[in-house]
Each structure stands twice: as structure tokens, then as C-alpha cells.
Amino acid sequence: MAYFRYKGRNKTGKVVQGRIKGDSQKETVQQLREQGIAVTSIEELTSILYKEIKLFEGRVKLQDFVIYIRQFSTLLKAGISVVDATNILSQQTNSKVLNAALVDVEEGLRAGNPFSDVAEKHRKVFPSLFINMIRAGEAGGNMDEILDRLAVYYEKQHNTRAKVKSAMAYPIVVGGIAAVVVIFLLAAVVPTFASMFQSFGSELPLITRLVVNAGNYFKSLWWVFILLVVAAYFGFTTLQRNPKTKYYIDYALIKIPIFGKLLQKAALARMTRTMASLFATSVPILQSVAIVERIVGNEVVVKVLKESRNALETGQSMVGPMEKHWIFPPLVTQMLAVGEKTGSLDVMLDKVADFYETEVDHATDQIKSLIEPLMIVFLSVVVGGIVAAIAIPMFSIFEQIQ
Missing domain, CATH: 3.10.20 (Ubiquitin-like (UB roll))
Incomplete structure (x- = not known):
């Protein structure tokens, strides 16, 4: 405005x-x-x-957006008009950002504008995929069916993203707890015993000296550690915003052990599910690939998709560039090649998406079952080492007293 x-x-x-x-x-x-x-x-x-100043202007949470689409689809199927459905949902949503957008959309609808045209003004709320599929629904007169397909699509995306976040969050949370425990032992417990050991004048074992020195360094330079964590966070987010550096970050993440395969499968599931949804609603193939490039979230996949789009523009197969790149397994390229030849790309992409969404489920369960014992061993070694650093000299002191 x-x-x-x-x-x-x-x-x-x-x-x-x-x-x-x-x-x-x-x-x-x-x-x-x-x-x-x-x-x-x-x-x-x-x-x-x-100028309008908007502080902390955010996007709509995926969970809120999924609920909105599902309710929108249900209302249209019940025979309620798009205008009245938009009015009802603007009052019902818990998202302030979505509420403001829907109020504006309702005004545009009452002025006689198509839903897709008004929604396009709110790109941060309504993604390109949503707008293009709604436009296809408006042209074909089957907006309720399109919304139903969108609801299923976003529900699957939400579930896949939640699975990946859960798998990634587990070691981070456990590692954070371990860090807090270690910091507490080094800052509060170890110095107390260190002063007691020094009063006896006996030589401390190597492991004890290392732990005591680590505790002293942390007490005097704790602010450096905090600065390093903050700098690492802001540095990483800054690099993520740059497409060139993000490509190398995404490349490195896919190559890391254990988690790399999960991220690759999640990216392929997102790509194939989005393409299938767009093709099924008759969105032109070049436009579909361009939309997927913006929402797939992995620059390695994006680079190959751009090459596929260039191939399509010159009348070649979109599968060619994919077959030459390691990120696309033979299953994906072969299914897409069959889909191109038989004119059933949406069906083949749906099957590939189903496969990789199932693979993401299995991979997250495997990672959790593998990471749990590893984290237990890691915690045992770290905490056990600190306890040993305290216990070993205590035994020596007891022997001297006796």
C-alpha cells in the first residue's frame, strides 16, 4: 500500500x-x-x-496454511461462495498475517477481481504454486477439486518437513543438553575440587590438569564462546541468503554421512510432489519447472532443474540433464522418461513422490535409532571423563591420608 x-x-x-x-x-x-x-x-x-513500517513481518506458518486450504476446500464443496468462504476464514484463522491478506482478498473479490489476481499481491502469504493452481481451477471451473489437491499436497509437505526437522533436532537437543552439563561441571564443580587438590600439594594426573585448565579457560573466556556461537549463526544465515554460497552449503549437507541421504530424499520428494500437482492441473511444463525451482529449497537440485528447463525450451527431453547428475537416482530419471514417452508425467511423478516420502519416514526412524546410542556413548565419555578427572586424584589423597 x-x-x-x-x-x-x-x-x-x-x-x-x-x-x-x-x-x-x-x-x-x-x-x-x-x-x-x-x-x-x-x-x-x-x-x-x-512509508509503512512493518517490524518483524513474517510469513504464514505452514501448519496454519494447511488448515486454511483444507477449510477453504470444505466450504466450497458445501456450496458456499468464494467471497463468503474467504470472509469466514479471515475471521477464523489464528494467523494475523493470513487474516490481513484474506481481508484484502475479500475486498478484491467483492470488487469483481479473480481470487488468483488478488492473491498474487500477497506473495509472502500465497506461494506461486498455490496461485497458479488456483488460476487453473478458475479457468477449468473446478476450484474445489484444485483446493482439495492443494490441501493434500501441503499436508504431505508439512509431514515430510516435520519428519526431517525431528530427525535433525534430536542430536541438536541432546548435544545442547550435553553442552550445558559440561559447562556446569567445568564452571561450578571442577574449580571447587581443583582448589581442594591444590591445598594438598600433590601432583595432579594429566586428565585432571586438562579438565582444570579447560574450566579456567572457560571461566575467563566465556564471552568469546558466546561471540563465536552468535557469529557462526549470523554467518551461516548470511551465506544461506546468497544463491552461490548456498549451492556449496547444500552440496556439503547432502554429502555428509547419515543426514545427507535424508536431505536428498526430502528434496526429491518435494520436487516430484510439486511437479505432479502442477502437471495434474494443466499448468504449462516450462512454468511448472520454473515454479519448482523457486520452492524446492536445494540449490543443487535447482541448478539441474534450470538445465532441464533450458533443454525443454530447445525441444529436448527434460530428463537428459537429470541423468547426468548424481543427485537424481536412476529411479527418478527412468520414471520421468517413461512419463514423457507415455504422456503420464503427473502419474509417474506421483508414484516417485510417494516412494520418497515413504523413504523419508524410514530414514528418520533409522537415524533416530542410530543416533540415540551414539549420543548416549558420547555423553557417557564426556561426563565420565570429567568425573574421572575428579575421582582419580581423590583416591590418591585418601591413600596419602591413610
């Missing part, structure tokens, strides 16, 4: 002027006409005083 300064004449011919808020200059002129004002001049106010 922007502010405009206008000048014109009202119905009685009187000169009027003022300021008004609108989406664009064209729509603002139309809005003033509806108020009976013939605009003679209009200009956008670009001063910082007229």
Missing part, C-alpha cells in the same frame, strides 16, 4: 484535493471516481513519513 496526493473536481465542480491510501495509482484513481471525484492530477508520496 502507498499514499497518493490528488487534485480534482467533485460532482458540483468544486476543486478538491487531499491524500489517499491505495495499492496502485490506477486503483486509487478508480477509488476516487467511485467517490464522485474526477481526478486531474495524482502523485505518489515517497517521503519516509508516508
Whole structure:
């Protein structure tokens, strides 16, 4: 939204002027006409005083979006109009961002605009996939069926993402707990025993000296560790925003043991499920591939998809570039090749997506069962080492006392 300064004449011919808020200059002129004002001049106010400041403007959570689409589909199937359904859902959603977007969409619908055109103004709320499939539904008159397909799609995406996050979060949480325990022992417990050992004047074992020195370093340089963690976080997020550096990060993540295969399968599941949904709703293939490039979330896959799109533009098969790259297993390329030859790409992509979503489920269960004993061993070694550093000199002191 922007502010405009206008000048014109009202119905009685009187000169009027003022300021008004609108989406664009064209729509603002139309809005003033509806108020009976013939605009003679209009200009956008670009001063910082007229800029909307939105702090912490966020996107809609996937879970809220899934609920919205499912409810939207149900309301349309029940015979409720798109305008009334949008009004109901704007009042019902728990997401403030989605609520604001739906209120604006309802206004656009009541003004006679198609849902897809109004929704396209809110790119942060409604993804390209959603907008294009809704546009296809509007053209084909089967918007309720398209919404039902979208609901299934986003539910599967939500479940897959939750599985991957769960698998990745487990070692992070356990590692964080281990770090807290180690810091507490080094900062609070070890120094107390260290001063007691020094009072006896006996030489400390090597493991005890290492642990005591580590505790002293942490007590004096704790702020350095915090700065390093903060710098690492902001450095990583900054690199993630740059497509070139993100490519190498995604490449490295896929190559790491255990988790790499999971991330690869999740990316392939997302890509094939999205393509299948777009093809099934008759979205043109070049446009479909371009949409998938924006939402697949892995730059290694994106690079190959761009090559596939270039191949399609020159009349070649989209499978060719995929067959030359290691990230696409033979199962994907062979199924896609069959789909191209038989004209059933959406069906083949659906089958591949089902396969890899199942693989993600199995992989997350395997990772959890593998990581759990490894983390237990790791915690036992770390905490056990600190306890041993304290216990060994205590035994020596007891022997000297006896």
C-alpha cells in the first residue's frame, strides 16, 4: 500500500484535493471516481513519513496454511461462495498475517477481481504454486477439486518437513543438553575440587590438569564462546541468503554421512510432489519447472532443474540433464522418461513422490535409532571423563591420608 496526493473536481465542480491510501495509482484513481471525484492530477508520496513500517513481518506458518486450504476446500464443496468462504476464514484463522491478506482478498473479490489476481499481491502469504493452481481451477471451473489437491499436497509437505526437522533436532537437543552439563561441571564443580587438590600439594594426573585448565579457560573466556556461537549463526544465515554460497552449503549437507541421504530424499520428494500437482492441473511444463525451482529449497537440485528447463525450451527431453547428475537416482530419471514417452508425467511423478516420502519416514526412524546410542556413548565419555578427572586424584589423597 502507498499514499497518493490528488487534485480534482467533485460532482458540483468544486476543486478538491487531499491524500489517499491505495495499492496502485490506477486503483486509487478508480477509488476516487467511485467517490464522485474526477481526478486531474495524482502523485505518489515517497517521503519516509508516508512509508509503512512493518517490524518483524513474517510469513504464514505452514501448519496454519494447511488448515486454511483444507477449510477453504470444505466450504466450497458445501456450496458456499468464494467471497463468503474467504470472509469466514479471515475471521477464523489464528494467523494475523493470513487474516490481513484474506481481508484484502475479500475486498478484491467483492470488487469483481479473480481470487488468483488478488492473491498474487500477497506473495509472502500465497506461494506461486498455490496461485497458479488456483488460476487453473478458475479457468477449468473446478476450484474445489484444485483446493482439495492443494490441501493434500501441503499436508504431505508439512509431514515430510516435520519428519526431517525431528530427525535433525534430536542430536541438536541432546548435544545442547550435553553442552550445558559440561559447562556446569567445568564452571561450578571442577574449580571447587581443583582448589581442594591444590591445598594438598600433590601432583595432579594429566586428565585432571586438562579438565582444570579447560574450566579456567572457560571461566575467563566465556564471552568469546558466546561471540563465536552468535557469529557462526549470523554467518551461516548470511551465506544461506546468497544463491552461490548456498549451492556449496547444500552440496556439503547432502554429502555428509547419515543426514545427507535424508536431505536428498526430502528434496526429491518435494520436487516430484510439486511437479505432479502442477502437471495434474494443466499448468504449462516450462512454468511448472520454473515454479519448482523457486520452492524446492536445494540449490543443487535447482541448478539441474534450470538445465532441464533450458533443454525443454530447445525441444529436448527434460530428463537428459537429470541423468547426468548424481543427485537424481536412476529411479527418478527412468520414471520421468517413461512419463514423457507415455504422456503420464503427473502419474509417474506421483508414484516417485510417494516412494520418497515413504523413504523419508524410514530414514528418520533409522537415524533416530542410530543416533540415540551414539549420543548416549558420547555423553557417557564426556561426563565420565570429567568425573574421572575428579575421582582419580581423590583416591590418591585418601591413600596419602591413610
